[in-house]
Amino acid sequence: MSPDTAAVHAASPARVAPARARLLVHLRSRSAVGVVMTLPLILLIVGLVAYPFVYAIYLSLLNKRETAFVGLDNFRFLLTRDTFWLVVQTSFLFTSLAVVWKAILGLVLALVIHTLPPRGQRVWRGLSLIPWVMPLALSSLGWWWIYEPTHSALNWVLVLLGFSPKSWLADPFWARFSVILVNIWYGTPFFMITYLAGLKSIPQELYESSAIDGANAAQRLRHITLPMLKNIIAITLLFSTIVTLATFDIVRVLTRGGPRQWTHLFGTYAFELGIASGDVPLGAAVSLFMFPILAVSAFFILRGIRRSTS
Amino acid sequence: MIGSPRARRAAALLVCYGIIGAFMVFFLFPPYWMAVTSLKTNQEIESLEGIPLIIQKGATLKHYVDLFTKTDFLVYLKNSVLVTIPTVLISMVISVMAAYALSRLGFVGAGLIGTGVFLVYLVPDSLLFIPLFKVIGGLGLLNSKWSLLVVYPTAIVPFCTWLLIGYFASIPRELDEAALVDGANHFQMLVRIFLPVAVPGLIAATIFAFTVSWSGFLYPLAFIFSSSEQVLTAGTVTSLIKGDVYHWGGLMAGALLASLPPVLLYAFLMDYYISGLTAGSTKA
Numbered sequence: 225m226s227p228d229t230a231a232v233h234a235a236s237p238a239r240v241a242p243a244r245a246r247l248l249v250h251l252r253s254r255s256a257v258g259v260v261m262t263l264p265l266i267l268l269i270v271g272l273v274a275y276p277f278v279y280a281i282y283l284s285l286l287n288k289r290e291t292a293f294v295g296l297d298n299f300r301f302l303l304t305r306d307t308f309w310l311v312v313q314t315s316f317l318f319t320s321l322a323v324v325w326k327a328i329l330g331l332v333l334a335l336v337i338h339t340l341p342p343r344g345q346r347v348w349r350g351l352s353l354i355p356w357v358m359p360l361a362l363s364s365l366g367w368w369w370i371y372e373p374t375h376s377a378l379n380w381v382l383v384l385l386g387f388s389p390k391s392w393l394a395d396p397f398w399a400r401f402s403v404i405l406v407n408i409w410y411g412t413p414f415f416m417i418t419y420l421a422g423l424k425s426i427p428q429e430l431y432e433s434s435a436i437d438g439a440n441a442a443q444r445l446r447h448i449t450l451p452m453l454k455n456i457i458a459i460t461l462l463f464s465t466i467v468t469l470a471t472f473d474i475v476r477v478l479t480r481g482g483p484r485q486w487t488h489l490f491g492t493y494a495f496e497l498g499i500a501s502g503d504v505p506l507g508a509a510v511s512l513f514m515f516p517i518l519a520v521s522a523f524f525i526l527r528g529i530r531r532s533t534s
Numbered sequence: 535m536i537g538s539p540r541a542r543r544a545a546a547l548l549v550c551y552g553i554i555g556a557f558m559v560f561f562l563f564p565p566y567w568m569a570v571t572s573l574k575t576n577q578e579i580e581s582l583e584g585i586p587l588i589i590q591k592g593a594t595l596k597h598y599v600d601l602f603t604k605t606d607f608l609v610y611l612k613n614s615v616l617v618t619i620p621t622v623l624i625s626m627v628i629s630v631m632a633a634y635a636l637s638r639l640g641f642v643g644a645g646l647i648g649t650g651v652f653l654v655y656l657v658p659d660s661l662l663f664i665p666l667f668k669v670i671g672g673l674g675l676l677n678s679k680w681s682l683l684v685v686y687p688t689a690i691v692p693f694c695t696w697l698l699i700g701y702f703a704s705i706p707r708e709l710d711e712a713a714l715v716d717g718a719n720h721f722q723m724l725v726r727i728f729l730p731v732a733v734p735g736l737i738a739a740t741i742f743a744f745t746v747s748w749s750g751f752l753y754p755l756a757f758i759f760s761s762s763e764q765v766l767t768a769g770t771v772t773s774l775i776k777g778d779v780y781h782w783g784g785l786m787a788g789a790l791l792a793s794l795p796p797v798l799l800y801a802f803l804m805d806y807y808i809s810g811l812t813a814g815s816t817k818a
Binding site (some may be wrong): 337 | 558560564639641650665666687691755782797
């Protein structure tokens, strides 16, 4: 706080009306104090987010040994690889299916909890959040065991119900299904919580007047609840798109991208190339492919939030 | 009386509880299955007879005892604590100062920084871990747990700042002016007026910081290779899996114990946590 006290000492002529003068000095010193207090944050963002981002672009333009500049060769190389296109396909499939299901299930759960008497809501809301609070890498380990084909629970239940057992993580189709299911398990509570907060902010009078008009539950949902939640639904969808596309833990723990690279996402594929195989420039190029999607989502989120404030 | 409002209400509640029941099975089966497995004997886990969903041949704490006596679990636990405490402290100090400045000391560019903070919050760890791997290498921190102290605040501070700006903004401006006229400086104002009022926000931000630091997996996996430096998440996943035969009991015991601190923290402070979580999407 030294710039502040220095400014107060320098303002000795203003002793005539000390309180008002001090207020003025404070107003003037505000900017300086503000900059000093924000400095750690700015250094953090510049040094550990902005600089690494620019550095990632630079790295992606180098050869594997990082000794020569190769232009866009890494990107061109990736675009000719079948594996890379498989990663693109999986990422889109994973993100779209997981986000849509999380949004639907989250809405159903929020509506159901909202219907209950207030005292019961707290318990169910709390229990529902457990998947989202457990460290994802560790709950994925639990799912890994659930999917184990011979000794574990899932196939046992399937056989009990008369279905054939599946080799969950070894079959390409079921491996994709499995990683998406874990993401839905993990992310649905987040949707539920934001929707529930949104539901609580809808004025009760709207429902009361619609009840007088004789609207049924489906009509109330369509004409009051959903329009009132529109903005929250949009922001949550976009936010979840970013987080889901960037998923790493689930795939790394369950399949490591297999079988035959069928479950790799941008993050896990970048890790495989950049860290595990030591081709840092190629790995950097893979993760940069995520950026356009993140940037577009971020733009719309920001617009959505600005709209709901104004 | 079928069709009366009360009967319809009762039927609707019944449907609601049915749906909630289905969700609870889906949400809580994995932790339940982990707990059951961690308490079974190895013979029972490997047996193909009986009902696997319950413990039939007697519960045992052997997997938990082994975890502490035969594995590096305690080392990981110590490292996780050593990383998480300073990460939370540093992140909170940076966030509180920045949030105060950005919400009250309207200086040139404050609005722009506010927007920037929000955008940085949206940057996921899987976008920048490769250049950060090089940055950490440049700092000489590869294969050290302290590397996490450098990278975790970038994931924590933007959200916490954003959250606290919301709380600080709700404090009436008349309070500041009164304090300034009384001769308080900005530091005194922050400590005596803002922090006490923003306690719910501070708690929510602290829980968030703790959870991010405790649950982080990609950074320790990428930056740390020795068991002696590893933290709980990456340590449990990478080194408790040994050989071709997975000892599921020990693995589940480790995963469950390591998951406990964030779950307990949130169980006691759930309401703060939720108000903090939803602040961004509804208040903002």
